[in-house]
Amino acid sequence: MVSYILRRVLLTIPLMAIVALFVFSLLYIAPGDPAAVIAGDQASPADVERIRQSLGLDRPFLVQFGTWFWRILHFDLGTSIFTNLPVASLIAQRIEPTLSLMTLTLVLSLLAAVPLGVLAAWKAGGWVDRAIMAFAVSAFSLPVFVVGYILAYVFALEFEWLPVQGYSPLANGFWPWLQNLILPSVALGCVYIALIARITRASMLEVLQQDYIRTARAKGLGLRSVLFVHALKNAAVPIVTVIGIGVALLIGGAVVTESVFAIPGLGRLTVDAILRRDYPVIQGIVLMFSFLYTLVNLMVDVTYTLIDPRIRY
Amino acid sequence: MTVSATSSAPVPPGLVVAQRLPDLLLPVKVRRGVFGFLRNNPTIAIGGLLLLGLVFIGIFAPYLGTVDPTALAPAKRTRPPSADFWFGTDALGRDIYSRVLYGTRVSLTVGISVAVLATLGGLAIGLVSGFVRWTDTIIMRFMDGLMSIPPILLAVALMALTRGSVGNVIMAITVAEVPRVSRLVRGVVLSLREQAYVDAAVAAGTRTPMIILRHILPNTLAPMLVQATYVCASAMIVESILSFIGAGTPPTIPSWGNIMAEGRALWQVKPFIVFFPAAFLSVTVLAVNLLGDGLRDALDPRMAKGL
Numbered sequence: 001m002v003s004y005i006l007r008r009v010l011l012t013i014p015l016m017a018i019v020a021l022f023v024f025s026l027l028y029i030a031p032g033d034p035a036a037v038i039a040g041d042q043a044s045p046a047d048v049e050r051i052r053q054s055l056g057l058d059r060p061f062l063v064q065f066g067t068w069f070w071r072i073l074h075f076d077l078g079t080s081i082f083t084n085l086p087v088a089s090l091i092a093q094r095i096e097p098t099l100s101l102m103t104l105t106l107v108l109s110l111l112a113a114v115p116l117g118v119l120a121a122w123k124a125g126g127w128v129d130r131a132i133m134a135f136a137v138s139a140f141s142l143p144v145f146v147v148g149y150i151l152a153y154v155f156a157l158e159f160e161w162l163p164v165q166g167y168s169p170l171a172n173g174f175w176p177w178l179q180n181l182i183l184p185s186v187a188l189g190c191v192y193i194a195l196i197a198r199i200t201r202a203s204m205l206e207v208l209q210q211d212y213i214r215t216a217r218a219k220g221l222g223l224r225s226v227l228f229v230h231a232l233k234n235a236a237v238p239i240v241t242v243i244g245i246g247v248a249l250l251i252g253g254a255v256v257t258e259s260v261f262a263i264p265g266l267g268r269l270t271v272d273a274i275l276r277r278d279y280p281v282i283q284g285i286v287l288m289f290s291f292l293y294t295l296v297n298l299m300v301d302v303t304y305t306l307i308d309p310r311i312r313y
Numbered sequence: 314m315t316v317s318a319t320s321s322a323p324v325p326p327g328l329v330v331a332q333r334l335p336d337l338l339l340p341v342k343v344r345r346g347v348f349g350f351l352r353n354n355p356t357i358a359i360g361g362l363l364l365l366g367l368v369f370i371g372i373f374a375p376y377l378g379t380v381d382p383t384a385l386a387p388a389k390r391t392r393p394p395s396a397d398f399w400f401g402t403d404a405l406g407r408d409i410y411s412r413v414l415y416g417t418r419v420s421l422t423v424g425i426s427v428a429v430l431a432t433l434g435g436l437a438i439g440l441v442s443g444f445v446r447w448t449d450t451i452i453m454r455f456m457d458g459l460m461s462i463p464p465i466l467l468a469v470a471l472m473a474l475t476r477g478s479v480g481n482v483i484m485a486i487t488v489a490e491v492p493r494v495s496r497l498v499r500g501v502v503l504s505l506r507e508q509a510y511v512d513a514a515v516a517a518g519t520r521t522p523m524i525i526l527r528h529i530l531p532n533t534l535a536p537m538l539v540q541a542t543y544v545c546a547s548a549m550i551v552e553s554i555l556s557f558i559g560a561g562t563p564p565t566i567p568s569w570g571n572i573m574a575e576g577r578a579l580w581q582v583k584p585f586i587v588f589f590p591a592a593f594l595s596v597t598v599l600a601v602n603l604l605g606d607g608l609r610d611a612l613d614p615r616m617a618k619g620l
Contacts, residue, residue, distance in 0.1 A: 145553075
């Protein structure tokens with residue numbers, strides 16, 4: 001198992017290098033000259049040239065990539081063109097709300113989606129199954145900001161149960177934190193719940209037809225034990241895989257959700273950076289999220305060995 | 314010894330009459346023709362009809378009681394829905410009904426273009442990767458790298474590079490979708506290569522391009538068609554998200570994402586500005602998803618029970 005995990009970790013390194021190369025070349029070919037932007041409107045061509053040299057922008061592509069990559073490895077993501085602050089510290093300032101939102105969404109979604117999927121598979125063909133699948137298709141079709149606005153309108157504006165917008169750091173107490181995050185998390189989680197519920201149902205349906213399920217029932221095991229222990233454990237690999245892949249949806253959705261609910265997180269930073277064409281910031285955010293996504297999927301691969309002892313590459 | 318109970322002859326003494334068993338397989342009513350197909354697959358019918366309606370709206374937007382969707386009317390700002398302004402007016406006095414109807418064009422154009430381009434691109438890459446073995450590792454490592462970037466972020470990064478235009482939005486989303494499609498095609502190709510009829514074709518001396526054209530390509534069509542509908546739905550959502558955060562279709566073009574982005578500041582007091590484009594977007598995506606689910610069930614009966 002240790003060698004499997006080690007191999008998976010080692011495989012991640014070239015993957016991240018490809019991502020880094022891609023992100024770097026994206027911004028290498030970016031229109032506009034960062035040197036000219038920094039120098040401002042009043043600068044002479046000589047000034048611009050001097051800044052370009054000081055930034056190393058006159059050197060060949062691979063040399064620039066090498067120095068850039070070396071700095072990345074030391075957690076130096078460059079400097080924002082607009083605020084002149086290090087990108088790493090900009091990200092560090094904004095990361096708490098985003099991570100809070102994503103974690104809470106993940107937890108809520110799993111708590112809702114897996115039981116829903118199991119229930120749908122157990123009652124396959126019945127009206128419960130149809131209702132859950134109809135919900136899944138609709139939730140899959142509703143863009144995250146649409147769900148966000150509906151939820152905010154109903155629960156914040158009409159009933160005034162929860163705050164409409166904003167964020168309260170975890171340091172200011174758990175309850176305000178949760179109150180502010182519950183609507184964004186449900187909005188963001190809708191697609192994710194639909195995705196996981198569907199795959200849980202599909203995977204469970206396959207497992208429930210197996211002989212050992214009939215054996216377990218025949219020897220008198222309770223329904224709950226059969227469904228959640230025998231069946232779910234054997235159906236878990238595709239479910240865990242989709243949970244990992246779906247994190248990409250969460251990351252993309254978080255950017256929008258934060259805009260809808262005015263949460264000062266990485267999503268807002270992204271939107272601001274796009275509007276100002278602040279390339280180093282965009283670069284840093286894309287790299288950071290890609291790293292996070294790769295890390296989650298690495299964890300998923302490791303989880304396989306825990307769920308299914310047969311997996312030993 | 315038993316005899317069937319269906320024989321009408323009197324049962325000779327000493328024989329036992331077998332019990333008449335119920336039919337194990339219920340008779341399936343065979344429906345033929347296009348309408349029979351649609352009746353068997355109601356999701357395709359519903360999704361297809363909705364989508365046809367939306368295509369109709371998109372094409373005939375200028376003749377459906379709309380006015381110029383970009384015409385400003387400062388005196389008639391943020392009017393609620395009424396007989397004059399069916400969906401109300403936005404912060405600049407533009408008619409939301411007209412803007413939403415014209416917005417159908419943007420969403421459908423982006424969705425369908427991305428579906429076609431990403432499918433063709435993914436098909437080409439997947440076929441090469443599945444058939445030319447030495448390229449497989451290189452291509453798939455590169456695709457893995459691209460897939461490690463969440464698609465919306467990849468599209469956002471690409472849009473940050475270029476001017477906002479519908480063409481650029483289509484290109485950015487296509488690049489973000491291609492890796493997934495090519496992975497699917499490669500998987501299908503790899504499993505098809507093992508089929509006996511491909512071996513037979515190779516043994517008969519058929520050249521590789523002909524094998525691909527005759528034996529591989531037709532078999533990738535069904536999964537591709539289903540995948541294309543999902544790509545289409547996802548592309549329409551990504552387009553609206555890009556426009557919503559200001560990195561998509563230029564604000565001069567009425568797209569659903571743009572209308573919502575403009576209504577965002579006012580949504581607590583004038584929710585109708587956001588509501589109508591949101592409803593149209595949701596219904597459109599739902600229609601495409603229904604079509605996709607229906608096609609999947611109809612084209613691949615083995616999958617019908619799953620997902």
